[in-house]
Amino acid sequence: MTNLSAQTILLPFPGNTVAGVALGNQLGVSPQRLELHAFPDGETLVRLPNELTGRNVLLLCSLDHLDSKLLPLLFAADAAREQGARQVGLVAPYLGYMRQDSRFHSGEAVSAHTVAAVLDRHVDFLVTVDPHLHRIHSLSELYRIPTRTVSAMPAIVDWLRHEVRQPLLIGPDRESAQWVAAAAAELDAPYLVLDKIRHGDNAVEIVMPELAGWIGHTPVLLDDILSTAQTMITAVRQLKQHGLPDPVCVAVHPILVGDALSGLLAAGAARVVSCNTIAQPSNAIDVMPLMAAAVKTLCH
Amino acid sequence: MTNLSAQTILLPFPGNTVAGVALGNQLGVSPQRLELHAFPDGETLVRLPNELTGRNVLLLCSLDHLDSKLLPLLFAADAAREQGARQVGLVAPYLGYMRQDSRFHSGEAVSAHTVAAVLDRHVDFLVTVDPHLHRIHSLSELYRIPTRTVSAMPAIVDWLRHEVRQPLLIGPDRESAQWVAAAAAELDAPYLVLDKIRHGDNAVEIVMPELAGWIGHTPVLLDDILSTAQTMITAVRQLKQHGLPDPVCVAVHPILVGDALSGLLAAGAARVVSCNTIAQPSNAIDVMPLMAAAVKTLCH
Numbered sequence: 001m002t003n004l005s006a007q008t009i010l011l012p013f014p015g016n017t018v019a020g021v022a023l024g025n026q027l028g029v030s031p032q033r034l035e036l037h038a039f040p041d042g043e044t045l046v047r048l049p050n051e052l053t054g055r056n057v058l059l060l061c062s063l064d065h066l067d068s069k070l071l072p073l074l075f076a077a078d079a080a081r082e083q084g085a086r087q088v089g090l091v092a093p094y095l096g097y098m099r100q101d102s103r104f105h106s107g108e109a110v111s112a113h114t115v116a117a118v119l120d121r122h123v124d125f126l127v128t129v130d131p132h133l134h135r136i137h138s139l140s141e142l143y144r145i146p147t148r149t150v151s152a153m154p155a156i157v158d159w160l161r162h163e164v165r166q167p168l169l170i171g172p173d174r175e176s177a178q179w180v181a182a183a184a185a186e187l188d189a190p191y192l193v194l195d196k197i198r199h200g201d202n203a204v205e206i207v208m209p210e211l212a213g214w215i216g217h218t219p220v221l222l223d224d225i226l227s228t229a230q231t232m233i234t235a236v237r238q239l240k241q242h243g244l245p246d247p248v249c250v251a252v253h254p255i256l257v258g259d260a261l262s263g264l265l266a267a268g269a270a271r272v273v274s275c276n277t278i279a280q281p282s283n284a285i286d287v288m289p290l291m292a293a294a295v296k297t298l299c300h
Numbered sequence: 301m302t303n304l305s306a307q308t309i310l311l312p313f314p315g316n317t318v319a320g321v322a323l324g325n326q327l328g329v330s331p332q333r334l335e336l337h338a339f340p341d342g343e344t345l346v347r348l349p350n351e352l353t354g355r356n357v358l359l360l361c362s363l364d365h366l367d368s369k370l371l372p373l374l375f376a377a378d379a380a381r382e383q384g385a386r387q388v389g390l391v392a393p394y395l396g397y398m399r400q401d402s403r404f405h406s407g408e409a410v411s412a413h414t415v416a417a418v419l420d421r422h423v424d425f426l427v428t429v430d431p432h433l434h435r436i437h438s439l440s441e442l443y444r445i446p447t448r449t450v451s452a453m454p455a456i457v458d459w460l461r462h463e464v465r466q467p468l469l470i471g472p473d474r475e476s477a478q479w480v481a482a483a484a485a486e487l488d489a490p491y492l493v494l495d496k497i498r499h500g501d502n503a504v505e506i507v508m509p510e511l512a513g514w515i516g517h518t519p520v521l522l523d524d525i526l527s528t529a530q531t532m533i534t535a536v537r538q539l540k541q542h543g544l545p546d547p548v549c550v551a552v553h554p555i556l557v558g559d560a561l562s563g564l565l566a567a568g569a570a571r572v573v574s575c576n577t578i579a580q581p582s583n584a585i586d587v588m589p590l591m592a593a594a595v596k597t598l599c600h
Contacts, residue, residue: 040557041527042365043397046409065342067371074418075409083407097343107335107383109346109375118374118418227341257340 004299005029009052009085011076013061013069018279019093019288020060026292031060036072046075053084056299059123062278063096064255066115077122089298090123091291093277094253098132099225116142125298129277129287130224130252134175148294152252152275152287153179157186159273159285160220164248168217170239172196172206172231180222190214196231204231211242218270219247226251226274226282229260236267246270254280304599305329309352309385311376313361313369318579319393319588320360326592331360336372346375353384356599359423362578363396364555366415377422389598390423391591393577394553398432399525416442425598429577429587430524430552434475448594452552452575452587453479457486459573459585460520464548468517470539472496472506472531480522490514496531504531511542518570519547526551526574526582529560536567546570554580 005028012020012031020031035047048057057080061073073090080088100111116139119126125146130153131139139147160167160183167189171180173196184191195207219239221232232249239247249264254274261282264272273284305328312320312331320331335347348357357380361373373390380388400411416439419426425446430453431439439447460467460483467489471480473496484491495507519539521532532549539547549564554574561582564572573584 039527041396041525041555042367042557043400043411044367045400045411047405048407048409050406067342067344068368070371071367071411071415074414075411078414078417079407079409082410096341100343100345105347106350107348107379109348109379110382111343111345111371111375114374114378114422115371117378117421121417121421122414225341227339255341257342 004296007054008056008058008299009049010058010060011048013059013073013076015279016060016062018283019062019276022276022286022288023060023091023292023295026289027295034059034076044072044075046072046079048076048079048083050083052080054086055084056087056089057085058089058091058295058299060091060093062094063092064094064253064278066096070115070118074118074122087124087299088122089125089127089295090119091127091295093129093275093287093291094255095126095128095131098136099134101132101135112136112142120144127291127294127298129275129291132224146298148298150287150290150294152277152285152290153183153186155275155285155287155290156222156250156252157183160187160250164218164220166217167220167248168192168214168244170194170219170221170235170247172221172223172235176223179224183222190217194235204234206231206234206238208235208238208242211239211244215243218245221247221249223251225253225255226260227255228257229264233260233263233267236264236269240268248273250274250285251282253277254282256280256282304596307354308356308358308599309349310358310360311348313359313373313376315579316360316362318583319362319576322576322586322588323360323391323592323595326589327595334359334376344372344375346372346379348376348379348383350383352380354386355384356387356389357385358389358391358595358599360391362394363392364394364553364578366396370415370418374418374422387424387599388422389425389427389595390419391427391595393429393575393587393591394555395426395428395431398436399434401432401435412436412442420444427591427594427598429575429591432524446598448598450587450590450594452577452585452590453483453486455575455585455587455590456522456550456552457483460487460550464518464520466517467520467548468492468514468544470494470519470521470535470547472521472523472535476523479524483522490517494535504534506531506534506538508535508538508542511539511544515543518545521547521549523551525553525555526560527555528557529564533560533563533567536564536569540568548573550574550585551582553577554582556580556582
């Protein structure tokens with residue numbers, strides 16, 4: 001472990017440089033520059049630093065918007081190996097395509113399987129934060145390479161303990177129930193889980209329970225992924241009608257499509273905060289210490 | 301061969317529907333609909349038609365701008381196999397990433413190898429038109445799956461024979477020499493190869509030879525790939541100063557980035573025509589009969 005810094009090359013992809021500094025600090029490694037050149041024809045040239053022979057190469061790349069990121073990532077992984085890297089690890093704070101984990105209608109591709117099959121063959125290990133495990137229960141069902149799933153829960157609980165008085169944790173849908181229950185137990189706080197009815201990619205309806213018993217508590221909406229945030233925006237709007245303090249919105253993975261962030265604030269959220277798994281203005285909860293600890297268990 | 305139409309499912313990707321009709325006509329197969337749904341978070345859901353069991357599935361997708369196309373293509377290939385397809389073939393009229401076929405500077409990824417390694421594992425065969433083979437001499441150096449490289453030459457020569465009187469074939473750089481020589485031999489026409497000096501992605505300089513002996517001939521600039529078309533635009537502009545008829549520009553693969561097409565016409569090209577390997581307004585030379593013949597040798 002003492003030699004980790006000398007043996008390890010940390011390469012953040014574009015969009016991951018802030019996280020790269022935070023992770024590098026935890027590992028005692030200075031992030032190095034990965035060059036991506038876009039040719040006029042739309043192709044990407046990847047160039048790695050020299051002197052990779054015998055080193056552990058860590059590719060830091062959050063896998064939101066993966067369609068356009070996958071190929072440059074594979075180029076970097078293959079190039080690192082060709083240049084003598086001992087290990088090529090992927091540190092992907094957000095692991096995309098985990099929601100298409102089943103064939104919901106005939107003929108549909110099960111994207112989670114394909115992504116795993118590709119990554120499996122090009123990197124030696126994978127470290128990620130709270131993958132969206134629903135029908136798939138563990139990354140080992142998808143991956144043959146060693147994986148570590150870091151739970152953001154300790155960092156979120158720590159943030160809530162310091163920043164929110166008398167929290168009432170609220171899971172916006174049933175998929176978040178287990179998750180919110182665990183955070184509530186850790187905080188010794190009450191929790192609720194809402195019922196969501198989805199009418200399409202952007203249209204949701206929420207069934208709000210009786211809240212009169214929770215006057216004085218600050219509602220904390222907690223979810224793993226904030227994408228369009230339509231569910232949470234609807235929940236914020238409805239919560240505002242119950243005489244509670246303005247809700248705090250917390251997410252692990254802030255994809256925050258389009259005007260999701262401003263939409264949450266406009267709906268009346270007191271704050272919108274997230275872990276730093278995807279670079280966003282909402283980043284307030286640092287999970288890189290937890291990631292670094294997981295990375296250290298895989299570098300040898 | 302007589303049962304090909306009953307056994308084969310042709311699935312053109314978006315942007316390949318016109319080519320899909322042309323290829324389908326040659327194969328006696330109606331193209332079917334491949335659904336791509338874009339989720340708000342940037343992920344893509346692929347849905348295939350039903351009843352693929354025991355069929356040959358042909359995925360028709362030109363591989364320009366591959367970064368954003370690869371993952372949906374892999375989803376489709378894997379889904380076809382999971383749904384019982386006997387064979388999943390990739391018909392890629394243009395095969396991208398063949399120009400990064402060597403490590404030109406230390407640390408660079410050799411993209412052609414990575415693309416081949418990925419496709420190799422997800423499709424059963426590959427049919428393409430004139431891949432940019434330069435340092436790599438055959439697709440069999442890259443691929444383990446069966447591949448067929450279709451030469452567009454017969455179609456181009458046929459077009460030139462009918463459309464251009466007294467052609468003087470001109471290769472814009474040395475990489476095109478072998479190619480232009482073969483077309484010239486076929487047409488029994490003279491040819492020249494220009495010297496190109498590249499100063500960057502967009503800046504080129506051309507050394508123009510003595511042309512006084514070719515008055516009355518129509519210059520035909522012939523290249524495999526037209527991307528920014530800077531080389532050909534420069535060549536057109538310089539050719540216009542030598543008293544020859546306005547040049548005709550012919551390409552196999554019309555990537556035609558940005559205003560490349562209008563740039564060629566503004567520089568003084570009489571016509572800009574291409575094979576239909578990438579859907580573009582320049583498409584005038586149909587290579588789908590040649591592709592269909594190659595596909596038939598691989599479907600069983």
